[in-house]
Amino acid sequence: MERRRVYETWPADPGAPPLRGGERLYLDAEIRPNRSLPNPGFYALMAAIAVISFSAGIAFMLLGAWPVLGFFGLDVLLVWLAFKLSYRDGRRRETIQITAEEIRVSRQSPFGHQTAFRLPAAWTRVEIAGEGEPDVQARLHASGKTLIIGSLLSPRERESLAEAVREALENARRGVIAGRPQEAGGASG
Numbered sequence: 001m002e003r004r005r006v007y008e009t010w011p012a013d014p015g016a017p018p019l020r021g022g023e024r025l026y027l028d029a030e031i032r033p034n035r036s037l038p039n040p041g042f043y044a045l046m047a048a049i050a051v052i053s054f055s056a057g058i059a060f061m062l063l064g065a066w067p068v069l070g071f072f073g074l075d076v077l078l079v080w081l082a083f084k085l086s087y088r089d090g091r092r093r094e095t096i097q098i099t100a101e102e103i104r105v106s107r108q109s110p111f112g113h114q115t116a117f118r119l120p121a122a123w124t125r126v127e128i129a130g131e132g133e134p135d136v137q138a139r140l141h142a143s144g145k146t147l148i149i150g151s152l153l154s155p156r157e158r159e160s161l162a163e164a165v166r167e168a169l170e171n172a173r174r175g176v177i178a179g180r181p182q183e184a185g186g187a188s189g
Contacts, residue, residue: 027098027168029161033152035090042083050076094152096161098168100175103140105149117147122173126166128159138162 037045053076057069093108103124105117124142136155139162140147150161 023099023101025097025099026172027096027165029096029164031094031096031150031152031161033090033092035087037083042087046076046080046083049079092152094149096149096165098165098172100172103165103169105140105147119143119147121169124169126162126169128162131159138165140165 053072057072060066060068060072088110091108091110091112093106095104095106095108097104098121100121102121103119105119107115109115119140119142124140127139127141129137129139134155136158137148138150138158140149149165150158153161
């Protein structure tokens with residue numbers, strides 16, 4: 001099974017074996033949302049929030065304001081729910097693969113639903129709309145249609161992705177893999 005790369009390593013590995021049918025990848029990118037709090041950090045944060053809320057709730061209960069304890073419990077529940085929704089959203093993925101013949105864009109929703117797009121590499125243009133703006137878009141144009149890519153990334157990363165896709169498309173059209181010409185098939189020695 002082929003190993004995918006996270007978006008930081010966009011150019012495909014030149015030493016990787018060809019895919020089925022002998023086609024080579026010029027770009028293999030997997031894009032996913034950034035999640036800065038790993039699971040151990042989440043558990044520690046939730047434990048700290050629960051301890052603080054429980055302690056404050058007990059203090060209010062001792063002062064005679066016993067209903068406040070329930071609101072502190074509700075507060076902990078809502079923070080936990082917000083993090084769970086954020087982690088679920090973190091399961092989104094976008095995969096971009098470029099071969100000499102086509103560009104494959106596959107998207108996975110947090111619920112596992114997949115949508116795939118195929119564009120001809122020879123007729124696809126890469127465009128950066130709103131360069132330098134916070135709402136910049138990396139777009140692929142082919143056959144009169146537009147596909148926005150990299151929406152999970154920051155504006156600077158979207159611009160970088162568009163440049164990487166543009167470079168990979170140029171290499172695919174010229175038959176260059178990672179800076180060196182692709183070996184012609186045929187006679188083996």
